[in-house]
Amino acid sequence: MTRTKYYQAFAHALTEEMKRDPRVVLMGEDVGQSGGIFAHTKGIYEVIGPERVRDTPIAENGFVSAAVGAAMTGLRPVVEIGFEDFFTACMDPLVNQAAKLRYMLGGQVTIPMVIYTFGGGGLNAGPQHSQSFAPWFAQVPGLKAVMPATPADVLGLTRAAIRDDNPVLLLMSKKLISLSGNVGEADLDAVLPLDRANVVAEGGDCTVVTYGTILHPALKARAKLQEAGVEIEVIDGRCVNPIDFETIAASVARTGRLLVVHEAHLPCGMGAEILARAVETMPETLLCRPRRMGPPFAPSPFAPNLEKAYLPSAEGIAETVSAMIQEPVLRWRAA
Amino acid sequence: MTQNPQSNTRQAADLYRIMVLIRRFELAASERYRNGDMPGFIHLSIGQEACAAGACAALEERDFITSTHRGHGHCLAKGADPKRMMAELFARASGYCKGRGGSMHIADMSRGVLGANGIVGQSMPLAVGAALTAQVTGSGAVALAFFGEGASGAGVAHEAMNMAAIWKLPVIFFCEVNRYAELSPYEVHCPLERISDRAAAYGFPGETVDGEDVFAVHDAVARAATRARAGEGPSLIEAKAFRWHGHYEGDPQGYKTADERASPESFDPVARFERNEASLRGLSETDLENICAAAEAEIAAALEFAEAEAPATHASMLEDIYA
Numbered sequence: 001m002t003r004t005k006y007y008q009a010f011a012h013a014l015t016e017e018m019k020r021d022p023r024v025v026l027m028g029e030d031v032g033q034s035g036g037i038f039a040h041t042k043g044i045y046e047v048i049g050p051e052r053v054r055d056t057p058i059a060e061n062g063f064v065s066a067a068v069g070a071a072m073t074g075l076r077p078v079v080e081i082g083f084e085d086f087f088t089a090c091m092d093p094l095v096n097q098a099a100k101l102r103y104m105l106g107g108q109v110t111i112p113m114v115i116y117t118f119g120g121g122g123l124n125a126g127p128q129h130s131q132s133f134a135p136w137f138a139q140v141p142g143l144k145a146v147m148p149a150t151p152a153d154v155l156g157l158t159r160a161a162i163r164d165d166n167p168v169l170l171l172m173s174k175k176l177i178s179l180s181g182n183v184g185e186a187d188l189d190a191v192l193p194l195d196r197a198n199v200v201a202e203g204g205d206c207t208v209v210t211y212g213t214i215l216h217p218a219l220k221a222r223a224k225l226q227e228a229g230v231e232i233e234v235i236d237g238r239c240v241n242p243i244d245f246e247t248i249a250a251s252v253a254r255t256g257r258l259l260v261v262h263e264a265h266l267p268c269g270m271g272a273e274i275l276a277r278a279v280e281t282m283p284e285t286l287l288c289r290p291r292r293m294g295p296p297f298a299p300s301p302f303a304p305n306l307e308k309a310y311l312p313s314a315e316g317i318a319e320t321v322s323a324m325i326q327e328p329v330l331r332w333r334a335a
Numbered sequence: 336m337t338q339n340p341q342s343n344t345r346q347a348a349d350l351y352r353i354m355v356l357i358r359r360f361e362l363a364a365s366e367r368y369r370n371g372d373m374p375g376f377i378h379l380s381i382g383q384e385a386c387a388a389g390a391c392a393a394l395e396e397r398d399f400i401t402s403t404h405r406g407h408g409h410c411l412a413k414g415a416d417p418k419r420m421m422a423e424l425f426a427r428a429s430g431y432c433k434g435r436g437g438s439m440h441i442a443d444m445s446r447g448v449l450g451a452n453g454i455v456g457q458s459m460p461l462a463v464g465a466a467l468t469a470q471v472t473g474s475g476a477v478a479l480a481f482f483g484e485g486a487s488g489a490g491v492a493h494e495a496m497n498m499a500a501i502w503k504l505p506v507i508f509f510c511e512v513n514r515y516a517e518l519s520p521y522e523v524h525c526p527l528e529r530i531s532d533r534a535a536a537y538g539f540p541g542e543t544v545d546g547e548d549v550f551a552v553h554d555a556v557a558r559a560a561t562r563a564r565a566g567e568g569p570s571l572i573e574a575k576a577f578r579w580h581g582h583y584e585g586d587p588q589g590y591k592t593a594d595e596r597a598s599p600e601s602f603d604p605v606a607r608f609e610r611n612e613a614s615l616r617g618l619s620e621t622d623l624e625n626i627c628a629a630a631e632a633e634i635a636a637a638l639e640f641a642e643a644e645a646p647a648t649h650a651s652m653l654e655d656i657y658a
Binding site: 025051052054056057059061062063065066067068069070071072073074075077092093096097101102103104105106107108109110111112141142144165166 | 399401430431432433435436440442443444449450452453454457460461462463464465466467468469470471472478490491493494495497498501502654655656657658
């Protein structure tokens with residue numbers, strides 16, 4: 001067991017996959033000799049060489065589309081969009097090309113590519129460098145999207161994304177870049193499924209589903225609630241497209257309470273989807289109204305005091321769970 | 336082009352055959368679309384046949400093309416099967432896209448046709464990607480992106496050409512100027528007389544050719560392909576042509592001049608070939624008639640095939656979303 005940082009886990013998995021498969025190429029701004037803005041591609045250029053590690057111009061539309069063309073013809077591109085906010089500059093190649101070509105072309109092509117990015121807030125980066133767009137990609141058939149929240153998950157999900165034959169979005173967290181986590185021998189080579197949530201901590205009183213960065217405040221809230229005798233089950237949703245409702249449902253069936261927390265805005269988000277499915281398919285198990293938490297419907301503000309208030313917090317999660325526990329049992333249950 | 340007279344004649348016959356095949360395919364599609372036999376939208380390239388035929392004839396089988404929403408000619412010229420193309424236009428299960436793509440998405444990977452594409456401009460970076468594959472794997476293949484002057488004003492056109500230049504990719508940017516971007520005449524959206532002048536800004540050669548002259552198109556692309564295969568990087572070729580029909584079938588074309596509307600055939604690469612080139616290159620009237628008759632028969636067979644085929648299956652709606 002060693003301690004590894006989030007960004008190091010990414011560099012390790014990517015390097016190993018590039019050594020393993022000569023079809024994997026790395027493209028993006030500053031991914032080469034400079035080693036990436038977060039040092040997350042450090043050393044790859046030196047190991048793999050200039051042919052397969054390509055610094056691109058600042059031209060997301062062009063280089064993501066080029067990656068699609070490369071994927072159609074036999075390469076397995078791994079493409080960096082440094083900040084998740086910049087996805088807006090390449091939505092066409094992602095949504096109209098990568099996601100649809102296989103279907104549209106009658107199954108004649110596969111598009112094995114990874115687009116990785118760093119998203120979310122917490123670094124006072126302001127409205128254009130702090131966003132989480134995860135729900136957008138849940139809406140697009142043909143894409144897969146995952147959000148690793150720990151160094152071990154970065155390892156396993158990066159490997160899985162590169163080996164998958166579909167366009168996969170690896171939505172990593174800026175806030176967690178330097179997070180250290182335990183990585184076992186097995187984690188180093190693990191290939192995680194791209195459609196499975198992870199039950200991080202068990203508990204019988206309330207299911208709390210998180211995405212990305214929010215796993216960590218949820219675990220803090222868990223410790224706090226434990227002091228009050230409340231045991232929450234923390235599930236890292238991990239996969240956004242598809243959402244692993246099965247794992248969540250199994251937990252809710254036991255706890256009877258459901259809270260979903262994410263950094264993306266609430267309207268039509270993962271929380272909305274999971275709550276809708278819970279209400280549609282298992283209303284009889286719900287002891288109280290299921291809840292969602294996310295930032296207010298405003299752009300992510302720059303000022304540290306505002307951003308702190310903006311993002312979901314451990315305190316907020318603990319308060320919401322306490323309120324849910326104290327709420328009288330739903331009337332349809334009582335009747 | 337080779338100097339050997341026999342192969343010269345054979346090549347001329349082939350160029351003519353492809354142009355006529357495209358013309359017949361699209362005239363048939365136009366008629367059947369007007370009759371209500373085809374759903375959706377179709378965009379025809381009648382008048383631009385020399386671009387598709389000349390460009391693709393200068394490529395090899397292993398080479399790639401990317402195409403546009405106006406792509407029937409490009410696909411046919413690169414060897415796609417008119418039967419399966421027509422079946423796709425009729426939304427049949429045996430169409431190239433199983434009835435899920437339609438006219439704007441015909442592809443034949445076995446022929447290096449990476450697909451027509453409904454998003455203007457994307458043919459260029461997609462071809463850059465195919466060229467990147469060729470470069471990384473050392474396959475020796477070349478990629479050619481068809482695009483129109485409408486796409487030339489898109490940001491992604493610049494991104495694609497800039498990237499291709501940086502990496503010296505084996506790619507040919509082939510701009511087919513048909514005088515209109517959708518419904519807007521050339522002058523409305525393009526400040527330059529020659530789009531090929533832009534190549535200088537990327538540091539690679541640009542050339543404008545007469546898009547009515549299939550040999551001029553062929554020779555320009557052949558030069559660019561040789562250059563690309565030698566590792567010398569991209570080229571931009573602009574072929575000046577004319578779109579006989581509207582942006583889409585049914586387009587009232589109010590933006591065309593009275594002359595353009597009255598006599599589109601004043602620009603006609605097929606007639607020009609018959610008039611100026613055929614006998615020079617050893618093709619008799621009878622040769623031309625035979626080629627036309629064969630194309631006619633091939634398109635009739637394609638129509639017959641497409642009509643008889645089963646519609647897209649319901650099961651196929653949920654297939655091929657993921658690999």
